[in-house]
Amino acid sequence: MAKHLGTLKSFRFTDEELALLERLAADHGTQKAAVLAGLRALQGRKDISDQELLALVAKRLRRR
Numbered sequence: 001m002a003k004h005l006g007t008l009k010s011f012r013f014t015d016e017e018l019a020l021l022e023r024l025a026a027d028h029g030t031q032k033a034a035v036l037a038g039l040r041a042l043q044g045r046k047d048i049s050d051q052e053l054l055a056l057v058a059k060r061l062r063r064r
Contacts, residue, residue, distance in 0.1 A: 024034035
């Protein structure tokens with residue numbers, strides 16, 4: 001039986017997001033490692049930062 005190699009995911013990045021990904025990939029070794037490091041860092045968080053809260057409120061207000 002063939003070994004499962006994972007599930008392919010693709011995302012579109014802005015130039016700014018791509019630059020961030022590339023910088024973090026250099027620190028973590030690969031783009032996947034950089035993404036997983038970010039996800040793991042967020043996994044245990046229960047509280048959001050003030051900046052995240054303000055961004056969320058602004059986003060919701062724009063929907064009105």
